[in-house]
Every structure is written in structure tokens, then in C-alpha cells.
Amino acid sequence: MKAIAVEAGVEPQLATGGTGDPEDVTPHTLRHSVAYRIVQVEGGRLEDVQLRLRHSTLRTTDAIYSHLVPR
Secondary structure (H helix, E strand, C coil), X not given: CHHHHHHHCCCCECCCCCECCHHHXXXXXXXXHHXXXXXXXXXXXXXXXXXXXCCCCHHHHHXXXXXXXXX
């Protein structure tokens, strides 16, 4: 995965600003990026994240990604 990310020119965006090391990209960071985009960029709900990431229950999605939802 790391070599593919480097070859593709992936530039991870850090929560603190700036870019991270493409060699730090993992399948889980990509999944988190999808969840972030659904909630923060597209204005989606956790139910949308659950469907996209194929979690069997909303409880799983909520436990991992609820911090992304604006309160």
C-alpha cells in the first residue's frame, strides 16, 4: 500500500495542517478519509458512512467515526 501511495503522489493531509508522509498511508487511513469526506465535505450522516464502509451495525460506525459529526 505504501509504495502505491508514494507512486500515486498521495499527500495525506494532517489534522494539524500540512501534509504527512505518503508512506504512512494504510487501508484504515483511506477508510477514515472516506468517512471524513462523507460527513464533513458532503454533509452526510453516520448511516451513509455505515453503508459506504459496509459496517454491519450503526453502533460500529458510531464508535469509530462519531467524532466527525458536528454537534
